[in-house]
Amino acid sequence: MTVLVTGGAGYIGSHMVLELRDAGETVAVIDNLSTGFDWAVPEDVPLHVGNIGDQEFVRGVLRERKIDAIIHFAGSIIVPESVENPLLYYRNNTANTRNLIEVAVECGITRFIFSSTAAVYGNPEENPVSEDARLFPLSPYGRSKLMSEEMMADVATAHDFEYVALRYFNVAGADPAGRGGQSTPRATHLIKVACETALGRRPKMQIFGTDYPTPDGTCIRDYIHVKDLAMAHVAALEHLRRGGKSNVFNCGYSRGFSVREVISAVKSVSGVDFEVELAPARAGDPAAIIAKSDKIRTALGWRPAHADLEGIVRNALDWERHLMDRQKAD
Numbered sequence: 257m258t259v260l261v262t263g264g265a266g267y268i269g270s271h272m273v274l275e276l277r278d279a280g281e282t283v284a285v286i287d288n289l290s291t292g293f294d295w296a297v298p299e300d301v302p303l304h305v306g307n308i309g310d311q312e313f314v315r316g317v318l319r320e321r322k323i324d325a326i327i328h329f330a331g332s333i334i335v336p337e338s339v340e341n342p343l344l345y346y347r348n349n350t351a352n353t354r355n356l357i358e359v360a361v362e363c364g365i366t367r368f369i370f371s372s373t374a375a376v377y378g379n380p381e382e383n384p385v386s387e388d389a390r391l392f393p394l395s396p397y398g399r400s401k402l403m404s405e406e407m408m409a410d411v412a413t414a415h416d417f418e419y420v421a422l423r424y425f426n427v428a429g430a431d432p433a434g435r436g437g438q439s440t441p442r443a444t445h446l447i448k449v450a451c452e453t454a455l456g457r458r459p460k461m462q463i464f465g466t467d468y469p470t471p472d473g474t475c476i477r478d479y480i481h482v483k484d485l486a487m488a489h490v491a492a493l494e495h496l497r498r499g500g501k502s503n504v505f506n507c508g509y510s511r512g513f514s515v516r517e518v519i520s521a522v523k524s525v526s527g528v529d530f531e532v533e534l535a536p537a538r539a540g541d542p543a544a545i546i547a548k549s550d551k552i553r554t555a556l557g558w559r560p561a562h563a564d565l566e567g568i569v570r571n572a573l574d575w576e577r578h579l580m581d582r583q584k585a586d
């Protein structure tokens with residue numbers, strides 16, 4: 257039986273593929289390579305290049321391989337871009353997920369794991385925020401993911417279909433063994449941007465917003481190592497295979513760092529005091545968001561092993577150096 261990973265050529269999906277392979281699973285990938293890379297998929301893992309919203313294409317892949325479960329990462333991920341182009345997000349994240357689920361149900365695939373996001377909470381009334389808090393996304397990105405969660409709940413009621421929605425907080429870092437990392441050009445994620453600046457790939461970086469109601473005025477986020485996140489999916493897959501029911505879990509460490517604290521960590525780990533400018537706040541950014549994570553620890557037995565900001569930054573910097581060497585060699 258094969259585990260199908262959509263978006264498996266992207267940042268998180270490619271780590272998932274590595275983790276599944278390490279566990280001896282048979283894996284196949286669907287990716288349209290819009291932000292992913294074919295080289296990020298190991299050569300012995302079949303890569304089907306196409307759109308998850310294209311039902312004929314997906315049906316063909318599901319019929320060709322005996323699929324035991326789908327882990328669905330494919331999507332568009334940038335909060336400010338979703339504010340500028342909401343219809344792109346409702347198509348790629350909501351409509352395409354709908355099309356994928358419809359074919360999954362038609363082909364009798366009953367186990368589905370979905371990449372949701374902390375952005376479904378918006379600005380939480382309480383931090384750390386628990387899964388049953390009020391859901392009030394501030395951006396089309398967050399709403400596009402919340403709609404998918406609601407759709408999956410309805411499908412699970414109507415059909416033989418169980419899902420786990422994992423609400424990721426801010427994913428960062430790279431494979432500690434150096435096999436993968438975040439490779440997107442023009443990335444917008446804080447840790448990646450700061451690492452690029454430390455290594456001279458950008459002349460300077462900006463802090464977006466300095467008068468948020470937080471101790472140092474900058475936004476607070478819960479940064480989770482991509483390897484711990486991949487392990488959360490392994491635990492979710494085991495849960496569904498044991499006959500576990502549909503559920504929603506936060507993926508974070510229950511602690512937050514401000515933008516200034518993250519930049520200090522990158523400066524200290526890299527040893528480079530790079531230039532940082534203060535800039536206006538970005539649209540759609542909540543002030544602070546930290547995961548309550550007891551539910552996934554208790555229900556799925558998830559035990560993070562890389563919850564250390566310096567370690568996350570070290571792995572991210574190592575991957576950035578690897579990308580620079582790769583580009584020099586090309």
Ligand SMILES: NC(=O)c1ccc[n+]([C@@H]2O[C@H](COP(=O)([O-])OP(=O)(O)OC[C@H]3O[C@@H](n4cnc5c(N)ncnc54)[C@H](O)[C@@H]3O)[C@@H](O)[C@H]2O)c1
Binds near residue numbers: 269291309328371374
């Ligand atoms: N990175 C984060 O901090 C974060 C946080 C919360 C949730 N997520 C979610 O995790 C998932 C993966 O994010 P990522 O950071 O790895 O991003 P990414 O852009 O690196 O990966 C997304 C992958 O999906 C592919 N893709 C996009 N649309 C597709 C389509 N219609 N058909 C087929 N393939 C398609 C892209 O080519 C890419 O390889 C996304 O669903 C994202 O919303 C990410």
Ligand SMILES: O=c1ccn([C@@H]2O[C@H](COP(=O)(O)OP(=O)(O)O[C@H]3O[C@H](CO)[C@@H](O)[C@H](O)[C@H]3O)[C@@H](O)[C@H]2O)c(=O)[nH]1
Binds near residue numbers: 334425477538
């Ligand atoms: O150059 C930069 C980049 C970011 N930030 C700030 O850093 C924080 C984190 O930003 P970023 O790394 O872009 O992540 P988020 O906007 O919090 O969104 C990420 O984390 C969400 C979960 O919390 C996911 O759903 C999204 O897909 C993912 O992009 C925010 O306050 C940004 O304003 C800066 O100040 N300067």
